[in-house]
Amino acid sequence: MRSLDYVRAGSIEQAVATHSKSPSAFFLAGGTTLLDLVKLDVMPADQVIDVNHLSLNQIEVQKDGGVRIGALVTNTALAHHDYIVEHYPVLSQALLSGATTQLRNKATTAGNVMQRVRCNYFRDGHSPCNKRQPGSGCAAIDGHNRSVHAVLGTSDQCIATHPSDMCVAMAAIGAKVEVQGTQGKRSIDFLDFHLLPGATPWKEHALKDDELITHVVLDPALANSRSGYLKLRDRASYQFALASSAVILVTDGDTVREARIALGGVGTKPWRALDAERALKGATLTPHNMEKAAALALQGARPYRHNAYKIALAQQAIVRNLSTLTA
Numbered sequence: 001m002r003s004l005d006y007v008r009a010g011s012i013e014q015a016v017a018t019h020s021k022s023p024s025a026f027f028l029a030g031g032t033t034l035l036d037l038v039k040l041d042v043m044p045a046d047q048v049i050d051v052n053h054l055s056l057n058q059i060e061v062q063k064d065g066g067v068r069i070g071a072l073v074t075n076t077a078l079a080h081h082d083y084i085v086e087h088y089p090v091l092s093q094a095l096l097s098g099a100t101t102q103l104r105n106k107a108t109t110a111g112n113v114m115q116r117v118r119c120n121y122f123r124d125g126h127s128p129c130n131k132r133q134p135g136s137g138c139a140a141i142d143g144h145n146r147s148v149h150a151v152l153g154t155s156d157q158c159i160a161t162h163p164s165d166m167c168v169a170m171a172a173i174g175a176k177v178e179v180q181g182t183q184g185k186r187s188i189d190f191l192d193f194h195l196l197p198g199a200t201p202w203k204e205h206a207l208k209d210d211e212l213i214t215h216v217v218l219d220p221a222l223a224n225s226r227s228g229y230l231k232l233r234d235r236a237s238y239q240f241a242l243a244s245s246a247v248i249l250v251t252d253g254d255t256v257r258e259a260r261i262a263l264g265g266v267g268t269k270p271w272r273a274l275d276a277e278r279a280l281k282g283a284t285l286t287p288h289n290m291e292k293a294a295a296l297a298l299q300g301a302r303p304y305r306h307n308a309y310k311i312a313l314a315q316q317a318i319v320r321n322l323s324t325l326t327a
């Protein structure tokens with residue numbers, strides 16, 4: 001049995017100072033993923049720093065129309081918040097498509113941003129896995145890689161997908177991650193927060209060792225936009241995406257004024273499809289143009305033995321989402 005020291009943080013300053021002295025410590029909020037990984041011995045830790053009592057559970061609408069979300073706001077509270085439902089339906093839908101009611105009641109905004117991969121070889125604790133044990137290899141590349149493995153942003157070191165639905169919606173909306181460490185506060189663009197695996201798959205995000213996420217700040221919603229999240233998966237509940245799309249659309253008649261597209265289930269990080277967005281801007285939403293944009297979104301995808309089907313599936317997730325929003 002592993003024993004852990006428990007520290008209940010009374011302030012953000014205390015939390016980050018404690019973490020800076022113990023790099024293998026982890027911040028505990030909802031605990032819906034991290035405690036599993038500690039019990040499985042996938043995440044070696046000797047200390048938990050409980051941040052649940054910090055005042056980071058507010059949802060604040062900003063003067064510019066954006067929203068500042070406290071790190072401890074639960075997925076349930078965020079999904080059902082009136083302003084989010086009205087102005088960011090894509091985010092509400094993405095949140096409600098994830099996990100189960102019980103998990104969403106506990107899981108927090110920052111925890112969702114920080115969630116670890118669902119690769120079975122990562123979580124079994126003994127297979128070769130560069131993310132868990134740097135330099136040990138990647139059992140997934142020639143192994144079973146059908147469902148939680150990517151076709152975009154992979155490397156010869158790691159091909160695991162980022163599992164979050166919420167983050168896909170945030171990537172489409174545009175956001176900043178506010179963090180605080182012993183050296184002060186800073187803000188990280190959401191698209192720069194998660195890192196590609198490259199040669200260092202164990203480095204998953206841009207946080208420094210002592211930094212704590214305090215807020216996620218959403219950009220103001222695009223005026224007169226429609227948005228939606230479409231998640232395709234093996235079963236309708238409590239299942240990770242095989243492919244998903246978050247789409248935000250502003251149209252003038254049949255012409256696209258602005259389009260935002262992000263993908264889940266196919267990338268090693270929440271995947272913004274900028275080429276597809278550019279192709280749609282100024283175009284009419286014909287089936288041909290939607291399919292052309294979807295093809296651009298998957299340009300450069302690299303299939304593995306069991307997941308080549310994801311390329312067509314993700315393209316369909318984009319076309320169907322665009323069609324539904326246009327109808």
Ligand code: SF4
Nearest residue numbers: 119129130138158159
């Ligand atoms: Fe580990 Fe990544 Fe390979 Fe999975 S895909 S075994 S997480 S290195």
